Amino acid sequence: MERNTRQRAAILDAISRAGRPLLPREVLAAAQRTTPGLGIATVYRNLKAMLAEGQLSAVELPGENARFEKSGSQHHHHFQCMHCQRVFDVSGCPGDLSRLAPPGFAVDGHELTLYGRCKECL
Amino acid sequence: MERNTRQRAAILDAISRAGRPLLPREVLAAAQRTTPGLGIATVYRNLKAMLAEGQLSAVELPGENARFEKSGSQHHHHFQCMHCQRVFDVSGCPGDLSRLAPPGFAVDGHELTLYGRCKECL
DNA sequence: TTCTTAATGATATGTCCATCTCATTAATGG
DNA sequence: CCATTAATGAGATGGACATATCATTAAGAA
Numbered sequence: 090m091e092r093n094t095r096q097r098a099a100i101l102d103a104i105s106r107a108g109r110p111l112l113p114r115e116v117l118a119a120a121q122r123t124t125p126g127l128g129i130a131t132v133y134r135n136l137k138a139m140l141a142e143g144q145l146s147a148v149e150l151p152g153e154n155a156r157f158e159k160s161g162s163q164h165h166h167h168f169q170c171m172h173c174q175r176v177f178d179v180s181g182c183p184g185d186l187s188r189l190a191p192p193g194f195a196v197d198g199h200e201l202t203l204y205g206r207c208k209e210c211l
Numbered sequence: 212m213e214r215n216t217r218q219r220a221a222i223l224d225a226i227s228r229a230g231r232p233l234l235p236r237e238v239l240a241a242a243q244r245t246t247p248g249l250g251i252a253t254v255y256r257n258l259k260a261m262l263a264e265g266q267l268s269a270v271e272l273p274g275e276n277a278r279f280e281k282s283g284s285q286h287h288h289h290f291q292c293m294h295c296q297r298v299f300d301v302s303g304c305p306g307d308l309s310r311l312a313p314p315g316f317a318v319d320g321h322e323l324t325l326y327g328r329c330k331e332c333l
Numbered sequence: 334t335t336c337t338t339a340a341t342g343a344t345a346t347g348t349c350c351a352t353c354t355c356a357t358t359a360a361t362g363g
Numbered sequence: 364c365c366a367t368t369a370a371t372g373a374g375a376t377g378g379a380c381a382t383a384t385c386a387t388t389a390a391g392a393a
Contacts (some may be wrong), residue, residue: 092360092369113350128372133351135370149273151322154350168312171319181311186325189303190290193330197293200273202322203308208315214339214390235380250342255381257340276380 099124100135101144101159110148110156110167110176150176150202166200170207179203221246222257223266223281232270232278232289232298272298272324288322292329301325 103119104111111119117132136157139145148156150169156176168177187196225241226233233241239254258279261267270278272291278298290299309318 094360094370096371126372130352130373131371137351151271151273151275151324152277153273155274166311168316168318177313177316179311179313183305183308183311186305186323189288189301189305190325190327191299191301191330193333194290194299194327195333196290196325196327198326200324200326201308202273203312203318204320204322205312205316205318208313211315211317216340216390218341248342250344252343252382253341259381 095124096120096127096131097135097139099127100132101139104145104157105159109178110158112154112156116157148176149200166202168203168205168207170210171204172206172210175207177207217246218242218249218253219257221249222254223261226267226279227281231300232280234276234278238279270298271322288324290325290327290329292332293326294328294332297329299329 099120100116102123103116107115107119113129113132113136116136117127117129120132121127136145140147140157143160145157146160148158148167150156150167153169153176158178162178164182166179166182168179169175170177183201186199190196221242222238224245225238229237229241235251235254235258238258239249239251242254243249258267262269262279265282267279268282270280270289272278272289275291275298280300284300286304288301288304290301291297292299305323308321312318
């Protein structure tokens with residue numbers, strides 16, 4: 090990944106514009122609007138590369154494949170719409186949750202997912 | 212699933228004794244101790260059936276396959292050890308998290324996963 | 334105990350996602 | 364503008380999990 094290709098730019102642009110974590114197939118669909126002919130293999134290749142470079146972050150939700158969003162935003166969590174299945178960022182965080190763990194367990198991270206209906210699906 | 216087979220009993224017993232959510236392959240391994248020859252297909256069949264009957268509940272964690280635990284326990288969350296990968300129940304809950312969602316979004320559920328080291332892996 | 338047939342066990346098959354292969358295309362250096 | 368070769372696109376292949384198939388076994392009724 091040493092060249093700036095149209096495809097790579099289109100992929101990053103698609104994720105940036107979305108403003109929410111996208112599945113590889115969503116990235117493909119979005120990027121194909123500016124770059125017809127774009128292949129799924131190229132999407133996976135670039136997602137993997139940009140992940141390694143730290144340009145993108147992976148978002149894993151229960152029972153879902155990894156989604157990708159731009160890195161840089163601070164600690165946050167996610168909301169999944171139970172109707173359209175799309176995932177959105179949520180800014181807040183309940184804070185320290187160590188107290189919830191059983192005695193003798195060391196907590197050093199957490200993931201939180203909210204479920205419900207997004208604005209468009211209400 | 213209308214008959215009480217040794218296999219079915221062994222599967223439920225394995226999950227009960229574990230006291231934590233088990234992966235299908237963990238269920239197989241545990242149940243084979245009392246029922247050698249038990250097949251993975253039987254495990255999947257019975258997990259699915261007991262899930263449908265409400266006897267078991269599925270536990271989905273980010274990036275993980277579904278695990279299974281006995282139903283009945285009240286609202287709770289899970290802890291995954293980053294060393295042994297095992298999953299444990301945690302009793303508490305941070306409470307109402309609706310406030311975290313973006314305006315116009317309706318929250319009606321949440322999942323929380325804690326990560327760290329379990330007692331045995333510290 | 335015998336009979337009926339649901340359930341099992343071994344393995345084939347299916348599914349979904351991700352990666353690999355390789356001929357072709359196109360991004361940079363000169 | 365050319366030459367070099369990284370990157371792409373199409374499709375094959377891989378891998379992990381889950382389900383389907385079917386001959387065999389065994390649970391439960393009589």
